[in-house]
């Protein structure tokens with residue numbers, strides 16, 4: 149069986165900040181989405197468009213967008229559209245274009261002592277490979293794990309919520325885990341899969357569809373186009389020009405706290 153996990157899985161238990169935030173006013177954790185954020189395209193969509201050997205993607209897309217199917221169920225169904233042989237799929241993954249401003253941003257954030265983690269609600273196998281291509285194989289990654297047993301690819305969700313089955317990787321739980329350790333959490337993203345994390349992050353750095361999500365929910369955000377913009381924001385924080393909001397509890401908008409204890413695979417219709 150071929151395994152294609154990320155190069156550096158995150159530890160589920162977040163370490164305390166210690167003395168690491170040396171250049172920053174508070175311990176800062178920066179969580180970064182992958183598809184459409186570090187990767188310039190939606191990696192899962194692009195891989196499916198090029199490599200799927202079975203039909204059904206459009207129907208699955210519709211169910212995800214209209215909310216009748218959560219990402220966990222959607223990803224599990226989508227990965228089954230890929231071929232039993234991982235070789236062509238991984239070759240396509242290795243051609244995905246990554247934002248060239250990401251690696252310099254990581255260097256700057258590490259220099260200041262920020263904690264970093266890539267948080268991706270996708271197939272997972274392309275994240276660690278992509279980061280390794282740009283010299284960042286040691287970056288912690290919270291995402292799904294694809295394996296290729298004989299019958300074809302399947303997914304595991306080591307960073308899924310234990311009882312809520314709506315998302316594959318629960319980005320919200322990663323935000324809460326860092327906050328519980330005393331970090332100010334900045335979340336960088338672009339899309340719908342970031343909405344539950346954005347509801348809890350202390351700073352949201354948003355582009356594309358995430359801007360609309362934040363706007364509709366009345367959540368303030370820092371706009372960005374490339375990681376140079378995020379580096380400029382970070383420099384402002386380090387220099388004291390940009391003040392970070394103090395931590396505050398935010399209402400739950402997802403998971404058992406908002407939707408009740410029964411296991412569910414899709415969010416309830418919004419009232």
Ligand SMILES: [Mg+2]
Pocket residue numbers: 181182183184185337338339341
């Ligand atoms: Mg994204």
